[in-house]
Amino acid sequence: MNSISRQIFQLRKMLSPLVLEPLEAVAQTANSLGFPYFLAGATARDLVLENVFGRPPGRLTRDLDFGFALSEWNQFETLKTALIATGRFKADRAIQRVLYLYSANIEVGVDLIPFGDIQDGSAISWPPHHDFVMNVAGFSEAFESAILVQIDANLVIPVASLPGLIILKLFAWVDRKYERRDAPDILKIISEYADAGNEERLYTDYIHLLEAAGFDVTIAGARLLGQDARRIAKEETAATLANIFETDRIKRDLVNQMVQSANRSDESFADNCTRLLDNFHHGFGEEKEPG
Secondary structure, X not given: OOOOOOOEEXXXXXXXXXXXXXXXHHHHHHHHHOOOEEEEHHHHHHHHHHHHOOXXXXXXXXXXXXXXXXXXXXXXXXXXXHHHHOOOEEEOOOOOEEEEEOOOOOEEEEEEEEEEOOOEOOEEEOOOOOOOEEEOOOHHHHHHOOEEEEEEOOEEEEEOOHHHHHHHHHHHHHHHHHHOOOHHHHHHHHHHOOOOOOHHHHHOOOHHHHHHOOOOHHXXXXXXXXXXXXXXXXXXXXXXXXXXXXXXXXXXXXXXXXXXXXXXOOHHHHHHHHHHHHHHHHHHOOOOOOO
């Protein structure tokens, strides 16, 4: 994950200390243990869109989510123990979470989500009783396609790319769609993809997508995101996501939540959300190379 041959993205905007401090603390501990990881969740969304590409921020969040590629469950306990031993974290009631002690009155939740060889299919279940189960579908793809971001002079971290994030968010939405917290992120990522470093691609190698969208850059970006997400998706992941989009009721529920998340009810905005999701779906089914 730290190959010097890969592009390293620079921050246009500095991170809030509420994000920077726990981020650095987790990264330093993970690096010292040699545990491969990546930043996921809404913090990764904002870091990529706002801090790297200068786009407007999404919904406010103070929690951080990390994925850890682990081969044995004792590595998870080693990680959690090491974080608490720094004196900057304490355990939480949730087994996968620690709390970063930012100040006497402020704690930041940090979820540590293991995946990899410890998975059973697309899920993980914590020993010894295995009564807490979590879906980690898409985590391998998000890890393998993560981008490198320079956080400060001495730290470069892997962050989920937007194609990786959209896969994670779609699975999260299916798992907890009645909580309504993932639809705003899905809308944000799909609608901002063109402006997040992809406009030049649309005017060169992918001009055919722009032409098909009537030179609507946002719509073309949604279709390009679908293609990019399909390229990183493994066959089982792709098949599961395809089934989601082929179920009209599920697709309609997602569009409705996307519309409601923007506090708008006008028909034109609803039509635009439908068009964005349709173009993402169309692109995901294509997996075409440029030209």
